[in-house]
Amino acid sequence: MRQERDAGVLETREGLGAPEPCQPPLVAQPSRNRIADRAPGLESRAGLVDALTDGGGPRVVQERPLQIHLTRATGRAHVARHGFASRWDDAIELVTAFLAPHWRDPCVDWWEEREGVHAVTVGSIWAGIGGEELARASRAGSTAERLDGSHAFLVVLGLADESHLERIERELGYHRHANDEYYGGGEWPILAAFTGWARHTLGLDASAQLAWIEAAANDDGTLPEQTAEQLRPERYRPWVERWGEPAVPLLWSHAMYLTLLDVLA
Numbered sequence: 001m002r003q004e005r006d007a008g009v010l011e012t013r014e015g016l017g018a019p020e021p022c023q024p025p026l027v028a029q030p031s032r033n034r035i036a037d038r039a040p041g042l043e044s045r046a047g048l049v050d051a052l053t054d055g056g057g058p059r060v061v062q063e064r065p066l067q068i069h070l071t072r073a074t075g076r077a078h079v080a081r082h083g084f085a086s087r088w089d090d091a092i093e094l095v096t097a098f099l100a101p102h103w104r105d106p107c108v109d110w111w112e113e114r115e116g117v118h119a120v121t122v123g124s125i126w127a128g129i130g131g132e133e134l135a136r137a138s139r140a141g142s143t144a145e146r147l148d149g150s151h152a153f154l155v156v157l158g159l160a161d162e163s164h165l166e167r168i169e170r171e172l173g174y175h176r177h178a179n180d181e182y183y184g185g186g187e188w189p190i191l192a193a194f195t196g197w198a199r200h201t202l203g204l205d206a207s208a209q210l211a212w213i214e215a216a217a218n219d220d221g222t223l224p225e226q227t228a229e230q231l232r233p234e235r236y237r238p239w240v241e242r243w244g245e246p247a248v249p250l251l252w253s254h255a256m257y258l259t260l261l262d263v264l265a
Contacts, residue, residue, distance in 0.1 A: 096129050103134060110150045111176055117141070120150040123159045135159060148177050149191040155198035165198050174212070175231060183239045183246045185231030189213045189223050193256035197263050206264060213257050222249035223257060 079086045103125045109118045119141030126134035138159045142151055149172050154160035172178065174187035174195065189212075196209030216227045225247040230236060239246075 099125050099129055100131075104137075109148075111182070113182075119145055119159075120148070120153055123154050123157050126159070127157050146177055146179075147171060149175060149188070150194070152191065152194040152198040156194070156201050158201075162202050165195070165202065169195065174228070178231070181232045181235040183226060183230075184233045184236035186226030186246075187228040188226045189216050189250075189253040190256040192216075193253075193260040196260045200260075200263055206260070210260055210264060213253075213260070218248070223253035224248040225250040225253065 103122060104117060106116050107118075107121060108115055110120060117137075119138050122134055122141060123138035126138055138154065138157075142154050142160050142164065147167060149168060151160055151164060152168055155162070155165045172191075174189075174191040175185060176182075176188060176191065192209045192212045196206035199206040199209065213223065217223050
């Protein structure tokens with residue numbers, strides 16, 4: 001994302017509480033989908049990664065902890081499925097060795113807006129490397145910091161409960177946060193996907209989230225960064241004048257659609 005960081009806002013790390021036992025999620029096998037039917041070659045996450053890397057497999061060293069966790073999980077699942085030795089274990093272990101002592105270090109949030117220690121970042125690191133202290137910090141952060149659509153992933157991980165998801169759906173829908181003005185503050189397909197994944201984890205119906213994402217696709221099957229209702233429509237044009245139109249297609253949107261489709265299969 002191209003939005004400038006606001007380094008003046010720091011997240012709190014106070015109020016650590018004991019977590020409930022929880023496990024990282026399993027990654028389901030890919031399946032055919034309606035958006036992929038309109039965009040040949042994107043039939044699965046594995047195919048999408050192969051297309052991006054000329055068949056070289058997933059990129060292990062990523063900028064964000066969520067991507068590290070998903071790379072660990074999907075990379076090892078890919079190795080097991082195809083029955084060959086992993087080429088990425090060394091890189092995974094190096095990243096793990098770095099994150100273990102540095103997870104308290106401030107970084108930007110998912111949206112590249114705020115500097116600090118963020119509940120979903122810590123939760124994503126926990127999902128990749130484990131650790132009771134990380135789970136406690138993520139749980140505490142989710143209640144101490146502002147409500148954020150990314151918190152739906154904490155529900156997937158078992159680090160936030162159903163009441164937290166209900167609040168996200170009630171107060172934010174698929175918006176990032178209540179103060180969002182980036183390109184007017186639209187609704188994000190990735191957050192619809194995370195919400196659907198969280199609902200499915202809780203045993204709730206997620207078909208509405210899947211249908212919402214599919215309805216957001218363009219005629220050629222591409223998914224945008226954001227769409228639908230804007231919280232601050234008057235802020236849309238200033239962003240366009242500054243940076244151009246919002247991103248479309250956005251790889252993250254496609255990846256999360258495929259993830260939700262697999263989870264629900």
